[in-house]
Amino acid sequence: MKKAAWFAIGFAAYLGAMWFYLFHGADTALPVHLKGSAADPAMFMNERQLSLSYDFSRIKDFIYFVSVPLEWLIYLLVLGFGLSRRFRETAQGLTRFSVVHSALYVLFLSAASWILTFPLRYYSYTVSKSYKVSVQHFDGWMKDSLVDFWIGYAFTVVMVGAIYWLMKKSEKKWWLYAWLLSIPFTIFMYFIQPVLIDPLYNEFSPLKDQALKEKILLLADKADIPADNVYEVNMSEKTNSLNAYVNGIGSNLRIVLWDTTLNKLSDSQVLFVMAHEMGHYVMNHLYWNLISSIVLSFLGLYFGNMLYRRWIKKYGDAWGIKGISDIAALPALLLIFSLLGFAVSPVENAISRSAERDADQYAIEMTKNPEAAVGAFQELTVSGLSEVNPPKLVKFFLYGHPTMLERISFLDAQRTSKDK
Template sequence: MKRLYVWLMIGFGLYVVAISLFLLQGDLYSIPKTLSGTDADPHTFMTTQEIERSESLSRIRSLTFFITSPMQMGLLLVLLGIAVRFRNAVEAWFRRPFLQMVVFVLLFTLLLNVLFLPVDYFLLRVDQAYGLSNETMAMFWGDHAKDFVVNGVGTIIIVWIFRWILKRSPDRWWLWFWTASIPLILFVTFIQPVVLDPLYNDFRPLQNQELKAQILNLAARSHIPAEQVYEVIMSERTNAINAYVSGIGGNARIVLWDTILKKLQPEEILTVMAHEMGHYVEKHIYLGIAYGIALSFLGFWLAFHAYRFFITRWSSIWGINGENDLAALPVLLLIVTLMGFVSAPAQNAFSRVIEHRADVFSMKMTGDGTSAIRAFQKIAKENLSPVTQPKLVQWFRGSHPTILERIEYFKQFSH
């Protein structure tokens, strides 16, 4: 075991050096020379200091992502010994298996939250230092408490279903668990905009009646039966700007951050809202769910074989008593985390396709490329976002086309 940990530390150290050397090199964010001086050139709408700060912030966030993701996997492996101790403790405290499972999940979830709390605090301080975050420590701790409750309840439900299925179908649990995950995904998608989102932020109907009328008119032209547009009070948390659509069916919500209302002109906001309506009209949420379900089918099958291989070969080293042992749950979490990291490029590639489709819809409905360009120039400026990203970062973190790509597309409709 000591030899394994030593090799893990050596491998992780070499990885950190390699990824740091890549992300800290100087020319990662350069744009093609042919675009110099055009609308896509950040020097035409951002100061030199803003450009330097946006690139610096991107490097920090990307480096944190690429370091903490494998660190979490390694930590889960190291914590298997702690998981065995937690299992022994809950079995001594309670006789009922359900109570043992609930307390084990809460203990292990709390441990992970505490161990990764410094990373969350570091990212908060970074955003504050760069002038993006207005979040207070009360908000920080309040959000973490809510996350613990929501994630704890969700994890308990998922683990209970998993163990119930595993006990009854040890050789086909991956298929039945995948089947059971479909209604769970739909349920969460339905309740998120009306139950979960309001736990964290204050939503209210859009106060600007003139803009509301323009947005609802755009919705009517898009054949969207919308009666309300929402704004969420985000200025108490951030200076960044954003808008989004969430939920499906009657629970779908078009939401603007109050920061976007303050920093963008109405015609610029309309191009952004037309983009969000494009997601609704083209049923991107449904397509995303379908894509996720299809991808998870392969994921569950791979997880089944990886989990069985690990338990069969190495469970005795840690004192794990079979696949249905509570102490084996971190193994499954490790596998899921690894697969999530590896599959990120595929998920982001799909996301970039539907985001571009929403941009196409926006231009179809507004035809106002000039306002769209101005909107994304301001988004880059206010959010401190580089107009382009290195390919590796775009593969693993880029859920949207780069700002440069989007501005270049909108140029066709500018006048």
């Protein structure tokens, strides 16, 4: 109980420090040389939009910095208060079939985590709704949340079942065998996501605007992208934000536009956005993402195994865990993977930002329309109430894209050089 109290005090102190940093301590002033430029939000947002953008962005950033350690805290409490051991014992008491034990245990742990994090997720939803970034009704949001839960549960059951089976077979090399099994699984997920998983959340249909479709397919042909269709997805019933993407591999490659993007951007702006997404394909970013996922999973499993073994050796008795292959140790393993993922996220984000800059450059070279590019990002900023120049810590941990300040100023420089 004393340790729990200290955890609670430390968590409260952390929240206070993050709140102060985000709302009072961070320097987000616009560089003097960019004032009055196309990247200056005062040039394309009114006073109310500027105020809403600041408040919305900071609240959402704060929610993120609350949610990450909250997940860690939940895992520690489940272990420290003996709940994990009780979940295991309950699962074993419900059936004599050992193959079902891990599935039941994962259900108990997932349900507990989902319930404990629900208030924060609901608050995040209400914030987006109150700032009119989200327009989704509660029942639709709840449906998506439940779909998330059951999809996550299904994949977790498969992965956890495989990992703990491997642990029982080989306590020393389970992590290596798990990594080898993860490679075809990761490739399979990249292949099936556009056609099996994405449609569970949204309705996809061929792009209705035939003239725009032809323009996009001409761009794709110019970029040597093997696409014969363009899809639009009905997102206007959920959000006012804009987005477009190219995902999938092989025959399941899909070019997708949110209908909000189609409704709010001109054709020339849409073409720039699509050229940017095609740039990711042309420069093999999709495949590099796949390779990096495989490499990072190797490193995560290797270092995760070392930490996991030490933790179980040191704290296993106190947590009521019988050994590394005990399913009751799962919260410790998930905590370790979450910590490692958080630690490596700044590096992943930096690499991602570089790829996004390259895609912007590619799109400019393909469309030769920096005016449309600048306008597209300005509209993206307004629609999503994005902060043009976020705090450095936010950019460090959250931004896989360059900030809007960086993107618009880069594109505006391209426009200026073209005019000369």
